Amino acid sequence: MPRSSSSPSEFPAAATTGAGQEALPGDAGARTSEAWRSAELRAENAYVGALYDRLEDQRALAAARLRETHLQDQGGTYQARMERDTLELHHTRRLSELHAAEYGLCFGRIENADGERRYIGRIALADEEHEPLLTDWRAPAAEPFYRATPAAPGAVAARRHLRSKGRTVVDFDDDAFGVSAPQGRAGAGLSGEGALLASLTAARTGRMGDIVATIQAEQDRVIRSELGGVLVVQGGPGTGKTVVALHRAAYLLYTHRDRLAKRGVLVIGPNTTFLRYIDQVLPALGESEVVLSSIGVLHPGVTATGPDTPGAAAVKGDARMVGVLAAALAGLRQLPEESWTITVGRRSSRQEELQVGRALCERAHAAAHRSGEPHNLARPELVERLTSELALRIARERGGELDLDAVADLADALVDEPDVQALADRLWPLLTPEQLLTALYGSAELLAAAMPDFTGAERAALLRERPAPEQAAPDRTAQSRTTRSRTAPEQAAGPWTVADVPLLDEAAELLGPLPGGAGADRAAAVAEARELEFAKLVLEDFGEGLVEIDAEMLARQYRGEQSLRPLAERAAEDRTWAYGHVIVDEAQELSPMDWRMLTRRCPGRSMTIVGDLAQTGAPAGLSSWGEALDEYTAGRWRTVELSVNYRTPAEIMRVTEGVLRTLDPELGAPVAVRGGGIPPWSLRIPEGDRGPALRSAVEKEIAALDGGRTAVIHAPTWPAGLVEELAGLDGVAVFDDPSALDSPVVLLTAGQSKGLEFDTVLVVEPAEILAAHNRGANDLYVALTRATKSLGVIHSGDLPELLAGLEPR
Numbered sequence: 001m002p003r004s005s006s007s008p009s010e011f012p013a014a015a016t017t018g019a020g021q022e023a024l025p026g027d028a029g030a031r032t033s034e035a036w037r038s039a040e041l042r043a044e045n046a047y048v049g050a051l052y053d054r055l056e057d058q059r060a061l062a063a064a065r066l067r068e069t070h071l072q073d074q075g076g077t078y079q080a081r082m083e084r085d086t087l088e089l090h091h092t093r094r095l096s097e098l099h100a101a102e103y104g105l106c107f108g109r110i111e112n113a114d115g116e117r118r119y120i121g122r123i124a125l126a127d128e129e130h131e132p133l134l135t136d137w138r139a140p141a142a143e144p145f146y147r148a149t150p151a152a153p154g155a156v157a158a159r160r161h162l163r164s165k166g167r168t169v170v171d172f173d174d175d176a177f178g179v180s181a182p183q184g185r186a187g188a189g190l191s192g193e194g195a196l197l198a199s200l201t202a203a204r205t206g207r208m209g210d211i212v213a214t215i216q217a218e219q220d221r222v223i224r225s226e227l228g229g230v231l232v233v234q235g236g237p238g239t240g241k242t243v244v245a246l247h248r249a250a251y252l253l254y255t256h257r258d259r260l261a262k263r264g265v266l267v268i269g270p271n272t273t274f275l276r277y278i279d280q281v282l283p284a285l286g287e288s289e290v291v292l293s294s295i296g297v298l299h300p301g302v303t304a305t306g307p308d309t310p311g312a313a314a315v316k317g318d319a320r321m322v323g324v325l326a327a328a329l330a331g332l333r334q335l336p337e338e339s340w341t342i343t344v345g346r347r348s349s350r351q352e353e354l355q356v357g358r359a360l361c362e363r364a365h366a367a368a369h370r371s372g373e374p375h376n377l378a379r380p381e382l383v384e385r386l387t388s389e390l391a392l393r394i395a396r397e398r399g400g401e402l403d404l405d406a407v408a409d410l411a412d413a414l415v416d417e418p419d420v421q422a423l424a425d426r427l428w429p430l431l432t433p434e435q436l437l438t439a440l441y442g443s444a445e446l447l448a449a450a451m452p453d454f455t456g457a458e459r460a461a462l463l464r465e466r467p468a469p470e471q472a473a474p475d476r477t478a479q480s481r482t483t484r485s486r487t488a489p490e491q492a493a494g495p496w497t498v499a500d501v502p503l504l505d506e507a508a509e510l511l512g513p514l515p516g517g518a519g520a521d522r523a524a525a526v527a528e529a530r531e532l533e534f535a536k537l538v539l540e541d542f543g544e545g546l547v548e549i550d551a552e553m554l555a556r557q558y559r560g561e562q563s564l565r566p567l568a569e570r571a572a573e574d575r576t577w578a579y580g581h582v583i584v585d586e587a588q589e590l591s592p593m594d595w596r597m598l599t600r601r602c603p604g605r606s607m608t609i610v611g612d613l614a615q616t617g618a619p620a621g622l623s624s625w626g627e628a629l630d631e632y633t634a635g636r637w638r639t640v641e642l643s644v645n646y647r648t649p650a651e652i653m654r655v656t657e658g659v660l661r662t663l664d665p666e667l668g669a670p671v672a673v674r675g676g677g678i679p680p681w682s683l684r685i686p687e688g689d690r691g692p693a694l695r696s697a698v699e700k701e702i703a704a705l706d707g708g709r710t711a712v713i714h715a716p717t718w719p720a721g722l723v724e725e726l727a728g729l730d731g732v733a734v735f736d737d738p739s740a741l742d743s744p745v746v747l748l749t750a751g752q753s754k755g756l757e758f759d760t761v762l763v764v765e766p767a768e769i770l771a772a773h774n775r776g777a778n779d780l781y782v783a784l785t786r787a788t789k790s791l792g793v794i795h796s797g798d799l800p801e802l803l804a805g806l807e808p809r
């Protein structure tokens with residue numbers, strides 16, 4: 001190990017009592033004495049203080065380099081400007097990484113039997129002779145800090161967790177291994193129990209924090225699992241799936257930066273409130289290039305805001321919708337019964353009327369199909385076939401010798417004839433994804449033709465008789481480029497719902513870009529390729545170390561596209577962006593159509609999928625992982641299970657047992673890591689006019705709260721009046737409110753509470769949550785497992801038998 005108690009240089013020696021000394025934990029007297037702890041604390045503070053000094057030096061250095069880069073001549077050659085911008089980005093990132101390490105810079109150390117020790121922290125620091133002072137938590141050398149257990153200590157003889165306030169170490173816990181290892185929780189495999197419990201019992205802030213100091217061994221195995229293939233992390237509530245997935249993102253970017261930084265890592269969460277809940281974790285770990293998104297905003301240019309009935313969501317999520325969209329598109333490509341009449345040469349003295357028969361139209365269709373291109377890109381083949389046949393016919397009808405060059409010129413001229421364009425629009429309309437979906441939802445006839453395998457009720461669930469144009473969100477720019485297309489409906493069926501988004505994405509695959517749209521111009525693509533080659537040469541000059549800068553990014557910058565913008569922004573607006581790794585949280589909620597969209601974003605199939613099948617609430621959600629994954633990665637996905645619940649106290653988990661049994665008698669709840677001391681309770685309120693009764697019961701509970709965050713969780717079927725009754729209470733925010741998580745009390749449905757946690761949870765009318773839909777029991781299980789401290793259930797009717805374990809008040 002690099003730094004031992006006899007380490008050189010003026011850097012303070014680490015605390016002197018270590019595993020190499022006989023006095024480790026077994027010598028209880030020595031280890032608990034106040035004097036010994038104070039001396040240890042002083043030594044740790046000296047060491048950590050010096051680490052902060054070193055951090056300051058590094059910051060000053062990075063800031064100076066950044067300043068130097070700024071001061072460089074702003075002119076210069078193309079290459080010089082590229083180099084300067086590249087360096088500027090590099091130094092800016094380094095500086096933000098150093099700033100992110102401020103809080104809890106160093107949080108632990110390990111020691112081997114020879115007394116050699118290694119300090120573990122948020123980043124790596126070395127002294128001026130490049131001797132390591134602090135090991136990055138993601139480095140292989142830090143792994144034993146997380147993995148060592150009393151049963152399998154490996155080379156680790158002692159481990160210490162440091163607890164700090166600001167830059168001061170205020171306390172520490174020692175785990176010692178070997179013969180003198182204490183029994184109890186540490187014997188059960190918990191690492192850094194004191195630090196862990198302090199973090200678990202702290203009041204919630206409405207934002208998830210990082211757990212870098214207290215990652216447990218089973219979680220560390222997930223975090224450091226290899227990059228390739230699909231890793232499924234199944235675990236009950238509170239087992240740390242979300243937080244572990246986020247740490248895995250940071251770990252993967254550190255370990256495989258050359259492969260991942262340029263393509264980025266995408267994290268998918270269930271909704272924007274959830275994304276806000278987790279959005280500070282990665283920046284705190286020094287990572288700003290991870291894209292946080294949800295299904296509802298994954299298709300560029302669309303933000304899902306509309307609601308779906310459970311029936312509509314189930315149909316839209318069905319894998320058969322792939323065929324439905326293709327059939328709907330085919331249904332919009334018209335053919336004449338016999339023939340259509342068009343007039344050409346309207347603007348000249350030589351107007352001619354032409355009959356365009358069905359056979360010619362079919363040949364034009366066939367030509368477009370043969371191109372193998374997506375719909376919009378195939379249209380030129382159709383137009384080519386039409387105009388060349390029509391030109392030939394006109395030439396023949398005009399008589400005289402057939403001049404092939406003249407025929408070709410005539411065909412070219414026909415392309416711009418309004419009637420020919422109108423004909424092409426009927427035969428093969430240019431379409432945006434929004435227009436295709438709007439056409440489908442707006443026509444019972446098209447739904448019937450495109451959905452023969454669905455029931456009448458399923459088709460009716462999609463029908464929107466009265467589209468709401470004022471809420472429509474079509475791509476107006478795209479539409480204006482397609483002014484020739486008149487066949488497609490002009491109204492959109494917005495607002496789009498979350499379940500529409502993968503359908504829009506699928507439609508975009510089928511349709512391809514519009515002429516003139518991004519990606520459609522092949523000449524521009526050639527120019528782009530040339531610039532890309534040049535940018536690659538510039539990056540080669542820099543050598544390694546600037547891997548986070550992408551040649552593509554540089555090339556775009558000099559095309560005037562400001563591509564040194566954060567990766568998150570560039571990726572979010574590019575539908576064809578291929579991420580290096582995709583992490584999906586609450587993955588059990590995703591429909592087959594969602595999976596199709598996501599796997600398109602990850603052609604390399606390097607994915608981490610975390611979820612809990614017992615919590616599936618979505619109508620098209622999963623009952624098994626194979627349902628989603630076999631189609632895309634058959635035989636290439638692996639599963640790990642997390643088994644310890646860090647969130648929910650044992651008393652609350654006992655109450656959930658009945659609900660879990662109804663979901664699946666085979667399912668076992670994760671083991672709660674701690675008891676909470678507050679027995680979960682139930683309160684019956686009078687049935688009659690329950691609005692005011694509920695209001696006053698909830699109000700009383702809120703008034704009795706002792707700080708922290710509280711959730712009031714209700715059924716999704718509640719009438720608006722009842723929601724308003726509670727939302728009107730002092731300090732209560734509703735889920736959709738952007739500042740909901742900052743409010744002391746949030747009112748939300750069981751489905752919305754997924755992934756979140758609160759100090760106190762009040763579940764109101766559990767029977768209604770159970771009855772709300774066919775996955776009501778899953779929703780109730782989610783609601784009951786959100787609390788870190790206390791759970792109360794308020795009900796007017798009889799309490800469901802499943803909740804027999806509650807103590808009536």
Ligand SMILES: Nc1ncnc2c1ncn2[C@@H]1O[C@H](COP(=O)(O)OP(=O)(O)OP(=O)(O)O)[C@@H](O)[C@H]1O
Nearest residue numbers: 211214215216237238239240241242243646647755
């Ligand atoms: N090793 C750990 N150290 C400290 N806190 C932890 C640790 N593991 C998990 N936690 C905390 O436990 C809580 C639950 O974690 P998380 O939300 O990631 O669980 P989950 O498995 O995603 O839960 P659910 O499926 O119920 O949404 C969080 O507050 C998290 O920070």
